[in-house]
Amino acid sequence: MKKQSQKLLQELLEAHPELRKQETHLQTFIEDFLSSRPDSQINEDFKQQLRSEILRRCQEMETSGGREGWGSFMDQFWKPFVLGGVTIGFAVWLIPLVLTEPSSIPVDSPELTESSSQKMMAQDEAVSPVVDGSLAIEETEDQAFDLADIDLPLGARDMAEGAVMGRGGGGGGGAAYNIMPPHPGPYGERINYEYEFDGDLPQLKEKISVYKKKSRTQGARLELRPEMIPNFGLVDMSQFGELSINSITLAEDKEKGYMILMNYDYPNISIHTNYEKWRPYYENCSGGSEENCQPKPLTEKDMLSDSELIRIANAFLKKYNIDTSFLGDPEIEKYWEQPHYQGPRPEYYPDEMTVVYPYLIDGQKIVDQWGNIQGARVSVHQRMKEVTNLHMTPLQLQSSQYPVSNSEDILTFARQGGNQGFSYVNPDKTITRKLGKPELQLTHIQKFSKGNLAAEYYVPALFFPIEKDTDTDGEERQHLQQQTHIVVPLVQDLMKKISDSE
Amino acid sequence: MHNESSLILDCQHGNRESFAPLYDMYAQKIYGFLFHKTLHRETAEDLTSETFLKALEKIETYNAQKASFSTWLFQIARNTVIDYFRTSRHTDDIDDIWDIDSGEDVLEKVDAKIAYKKIQHHLSVLSADQREILTMRFWQDMSYAEIAQALGKTESSVKMAACRGVKKLKKELFLFLFFPFLF
Structure with missing residues (x-):
């Protein structure tokens, strides 16, 4: 000191x-002054929990199309695209060099954790040498990967114990996304929700497949020869070792060109308009300065039909030979029609509409807890009638068979609110809501693992729709917790972990 | 090593996972900043969560030409803590715990009670700006350049405020040592 x-x-x-x-x-x-310094070191557990929560939110935002339209982003950020031109040349020059040695592709090992209750098989057996295609599933022996350390969505089961996480998503901006915070926050009324289910559960098998996404795309993580990396003559790159590419950004230097972003740590690909090359088409107004240019809001008659949107999206996928073999039939996302998205504005019709091609794993869709379907997302600009954005991820999976929970556990868990359930120790009030007939879908669960990479699982779950709650006049009651479904994963071990965490 | 501006752009282009390394860079700084304003671990954690989740949701509105990312993030943290005091105390003029009247039963929500008792008299005479800068420099060990960036000020103005704060504290300390009955 x-x-x-x-x-x-x-x-x-x-x-x-x-x-x-x-x-x-x-x-x-x-x-x-120094001696009176309080200990302000962040708690490492809290830090990691919040990081997991952030990653989970990222996933949900991407799934639910967390964009406010091209205007808000492009109006502010067109200038960096000028600089982008410089990096484009760099990236374009780099790629051929990188791709010259495909034989040096390392094979990734899955990130598995030891567990006394579930011994994993040898990693060599769990990973196939090379898996081709965008959807590849390899069967492994029973319980080949361990679910014991899966991070659960943060909820107020922790809160009831006093470990408060977040306060409802930070407020503001919530209308931009069709996701809702898992609870209204520690301030205000403390409401517990309980759920009633009177029906019968569907017939379930004794064992069921759980899927784990490989942490990195096979064949995407390429080795580099350091001397091949352009460095403006400033750095001796040969002094660096074990280099690989985490992400790449490429851009088409032509009219209506696109930018292509690929991330290998969290395998995904994005294609979006290279704004500088689309500027005249975006500037759909006459006169006035660029900053003041505000295209007139769309009206109902400007909206393209679903079939037209799908036609434009399909044409784009076809033109760029995008693999659709693991995708289901396209659906138009209608999040903007929901009352909480419309907000106080008179009427809102988005410039861009999103066509979602659901990911299919063994014929099953992946649905998040808010009812959003995960899939390849294609944005169609309604003024230009062009695709402005595509986002998709390859699904390269391992699958293992796990015993299915018994009916009693499933129902108990559903009544408590399922995966997202939480309860206050001393609530101000308790509201009971009814659950409808459940459907079997896959739910997406992330586990934060070493190396800052999230392990992702697709776990079979029953999705119980929450029935609308009406008062005696037939008016729908508003609840703070606006979720549409209760999600109950069907794997016993996972549920036990949830139960133990209470 | 991640480049901050490329991570931000990546995030704004839709690769939201790029926010995670940004979080890694700033988690301790933001938590420390909020802890020194609340002196309560759970509240600081709560506000840290809120700050980063707000930033994640609003990342598309961040404009690098207007302010550094650090300035933007600390501004969200500052607004969050002001909102917290406003919500919990129905008072507009409090932006950290040192502004709260020592006569109130504030210690119930203070973890660092010894630290609070030891210097509460002194820190409360400073302006919020001066307190912020001195705690960032002395307790968070941030450089003046970092503080300037976080607060969106010039380094010289930050140094000037720190010196003014120290001078004011010196005077206060002198009175406290020799005329403790005044406190």
């Missing part, structure tokens, strides 16, 4: 030499 106080003292004296005559008193004061 002495050293630090000396350093701080010198700083102050350098800035204000007139303080030098009070140097001794000043030093005493600084030492006092």
Whole structure:
């Protein structure tokens, strides 16, 4: 501390030499100040929990199309695209060099964790040498990967214990996404929800497949020869070792060109308009300065039909030979029609509509807890009648068979709110809501693992729709918790972990 | 090593997972900043969560030409803590715990009670700006350049505020040592 106080003292004296005559008193004061420093080191568990929550939100935002339209982004960020041109050349030059040695592709090992209850098989057996195609599933032996450490969605089961996480998504901007926070937050009324289910569960098998996404795309993580990396003559790249590409950005330098972004840590690909090359088409107004240019809002008659949107999206996929073998029939996302998205505005019709091609795993769709279907997402700009954005991820999976939970556990868990359930110890009130007939779908669960990579699982789950709650006049009651489904994963071990965490 | 601006752009282009390394860079700084304003671990964690989740949701509105990412993020943290005090105390003029009257039963929500008692008299005489800068420099060990960036000020103005704060504290400390009955 002495050293630090000396350093701080010198700083102050350098800035204000007139303080030098009070140097001794000043030093005493600084030492006092330092000695009273409270321990403000962030708790590592909290830090990792919040990181997992952030990654989960990222996933949900991407699934639910968390964009406010091209205007809000492009209006502010067109200038960096000028700089982007410089990087484009760099990237374009780099790629051929990188791709010259396909034989040096390393094979990734799955990120597995040891568990006393579930021994995993040898990693060599669990991973096939090379898996081709966008959807590849390899069967592994029973319980080949361990679910014991899956991070559960953060909810107020933790909150009831006092480990409060977040306060409802931070407020503001919520209308931009069709996701809702898992609870209304520690301030305000504390409401517990309970759920009733009177029906019968569907017939379930004794064992069921759980899928794990490989952490990195096979064949995508390429080795580099350091000397091949352009470095403006500034750095001796040969001094760096074990280099690989985490992500690449490419851009088409032509009219109506696209930018292509590929991420290999979290395998996904995005294609979106290279704004500089689309500027005249975006600027759909006449006169006035660019900053003030506000295209007129769309009206109902400007909206393209679903079939037209799908036609435009299909043509784009065909033109770029995009693999659709693991995708289901396209659906138009209608999130903007929901009342909480419309907000107080008179009427809102988005410039861009999203066509979602659901990912299919063994014929099953993946649905998040808010009812959003995960899939390849294609945005169609309604003014230009062109595709402006595509986002998709390859699904390269391992699958394992797990025993299915018994009916009693499933129902108990559903009544507690399922995967997203939480309860306050001393609630202000408790509301009971009814559940409808459940459907079997896959739910997406992430586990934060070492190396800052999230392990992703697709777990069979029953999705119980929450029935609309009406008062005696037939008016729908508004609930703080606006979720549409209760999600109950069907794997016993996972449910046990959830139960143990209570 | 991640490049901050490319991570931000990546995020704004829809690859939201790029926010995770940004979080890694700033988690301790933002938590420390909020802890020193609340002196309560759970509240600081709560506000840290809120700050980062707000930032994640609003990342598309961040404009690098207007302010550094650090300035933007700290501004969200500052607004969040002001909102917290406003919500929990129905008072507009409080932006950290040092502004709260020592006569109130504030210690119930203070983890660092010894630290609070030791210097509460002194820190409360400073302006919120001066307190912020001194705690960032002395307790969070941030450089003046980092503080300037976080607060969206010039380094010289931050140093000037720190010196003014120290001078004011020195005077206060002198009175406290020799005329403790005044406190």
